[in-house]
Amino acid sequence: MKPTRFLIFLAFLLLAGCKLDITNPNGPTDAQVLSTRDGMITLSIGMRQFYSTSALESLLLAPGTTTREIKGITTFTNILELEAGGTGLPTFNGNVLSLWLRMLRVMGMAEDILANAPTVLANEPALRSGIVAHANLFKAMALGGLATAFVQLPLQTNKNGAAVTFSDRKAALAEAIRLLDEAASLVATNAPSATFTSQVTGADFDLVNTIQAYRARYNLAAGNYPAALTAANAVNLTARSQFVYNTQSPNPIYQQVQISANYAPRATLGLPANLLEAGDGRLAFYLTTPDKAVNGEALKTLKGFFDAIDRPIPVYMPDEVRLIRAEALVRSNGDLNAAVADINAVRTQKTGDPFGIYPGLAAYAGAVTSEALLTEIYKQRGTELFLTGLRLEDSRRFGRPAPPTNLTERNRNFYPYPDQERLTNPSTPADPAI
Numbered sequence: 001m002k003p004t005r006f007l008i009f010l011a012f013l014l015l016a017g018c019k020l021d022i023t024n025p026n027g028p029t030d031a032q033v034l035s036t037r038d039g040m041i042t043l044s045i046g047m048r049q050f051y052s053t054s055a056l057e058s059l060l061l062a063p064g065t066t067t068r069e070i071k072g073i074t075t076f077t078n079i080l081e082l083e084a085g086g087t088g089l090p091t092f093n094g095n096v097l098s099l100w101l102r103m104l105r106v107m108g109m110a111e112d113i114l115a116n117a118p119t120v121l122a123n124e125p126a127l128r129s130g131i132v133a134h135a136n137l138f139k140a141m142a143l144g145g146l147a148t149a150f151v152q153l154p155l156q157t158n159k160n161g162a163a164v165t166f167s168d169r170k171a172a173l174a175e176a177i178r179l180l181d182e183a184a185s186l187v188a189t190n191a192p193s194a195t196f197t198s199q200v201t202g203a204d205f206d207l208v209n210t211i212q213a214y215r216a217r218y219n220l221a222a223g224n225y226p227a228a229l230t231a232a233n234a235v236n237l238t239a240r241s242q243f244v245y246n247t248q249s250p251n252p253i254y255q256q257v258q259i260s261a262n263y264a265p266r267a268t269l270g271l272p273a274n275l276l277e278a279g280d281g282r283l284a285f286y287l288t289t290p291d292k293a294v295n296g297e298a299l300k301t302l303k304g305f306f307d308a309i310d311r312p313i314p315v316y317m318p319d320e321v322r323l324i325r326a327e328a329l330v331r332s333n334g335d336l337n338a339a340v341a342d343i344n345a346v347r348t349q350k351t352g353d354p355f356g357i358y359p360g361l362a363a364y365a366g367a368v369t370s371e372a373l374l375t376e377i378y379k380q381r382g383t384e385l386f387l388t389g390l391r392l393e394d395s396r397r398f399g400r401p402a403p404p405t406n407l408t409e410r411n412r413n414f415y416p417y418p419d420q421e422r423l424t425n426p427s428t429p430a431d432p433a434i
Contacts, residue, residue, distance in 0.1 A: 039126075
């Protein structure tokens with residue numbers, strides 16, 4: 001496909017959303033998008049680009065505000081509502097709606113690819129395996145994103161306007177894991193072609209390791225500890241997988257925090273004092289000066305992966321995988337000394353991290369008990385995985401102080417369902433109390 005035609009094609013897909021039914025005499029038809037090789041490639045690129053610039057923005061900023069990692073400092077009502085949280089978070093909140101719709105849009109794109117790629121790419125098995133596994137991954141990521149924020153969610157979109165049915169988070173995680181297992185099998189059986197790598201993912205996105213990392217993540221969340229360990233052990237911890245940005249597709253957190261100044265990071269990363277450690281190099285990695293105070297709260301300037309318009313954002317971090325391994329061992333009554341070894345691999349690291357994150361701390365010297373190690377794992381996750389969209393799930397899983405009695409670490413457990421969904425879908429469940 002010629003570059004000019006490719007860019008027009010991609011722009012159309014990103015504007016059209018999940019439903020490819022917008023009349024545009026200058027754009028490709030549904031048939032061109034969904035029944036051609038070029039269409040499958042372009043839709044795959046568009047899906048990942050939309051996730052990285054829109055869905056990821058919602059996943060990091062909305063739950064990041066809820067978990068006190070960042071503070072909403074704008075006068076925009078929707079951000080102030082998230083900042084306040086509690087039972088007063090309205091069902092018409094625009095940021096909650098964006099998280100809902102953007103993840104569903106990613107799901108819809110992935111479903112279009114999964115429905116058509118096996119036929120369209122039947123004669124190119126190595127390209128087909130990459131395209132299908134890539135779509136499986138992003139549908140799983142969208143399901144996981146929704147399961148972070150909502151008690152129930154659709155497992156499938158419906159492009160005909162019919163009301164979708166809802167399933168609980170357990171079923172959503174099971175479906176995400178099924179998709180990832182299938183993706184892992186596809187790429188193991190038929191390694192994605194050089195064409196797939198050069199035209200779809202590029203050198204920065206590591207499909208195989210990302211699939212395994214997300215298998216580990218969602219199996220841990222689902223309580224499948226042996227499967228989480230197996231997947232974590234399959235990840236190459238020296239590999240790097242990242243979303244890349246430029247002036248045309250800017251880093252969305254940079255735009256919201258540095259340019260629009262809608263948010264600022266808390267000096268504590270949203271953690272209590274006993275879960276922060278003096279001299280932790282990750283604080284200087286993520287935070288910088290100038291400092292500011294808003295309504296009596298100490299805020300910093302955001303750095304890390306969010307201080308330039310073209311700064312890449314990791315798809316996952318190798319140290320998340322180490323901490324998944326440690327947690328799975330502890331929760332399954334496994335080898336606690338092996339869990340300590342993984343904790344120390346994170347704590348003491350001074351070189352070799354693919355993203356340059358170095359705590360540089362002393363080795364763990366606490367009690368080697370399940371309770372103490374789980375507290376240490378949460379502590380390490382809280383700092384290492386700052387503003388990755390994982391804190392809300394972590395906070396619930398580790399039984400951290402919760403609303404309505406305590407708002408210091410999170411001000412909601414789950415979000416209410418958007419009015420836009422409830423008004424058009426009688427199957428929408430009752431909103432959670434908080």
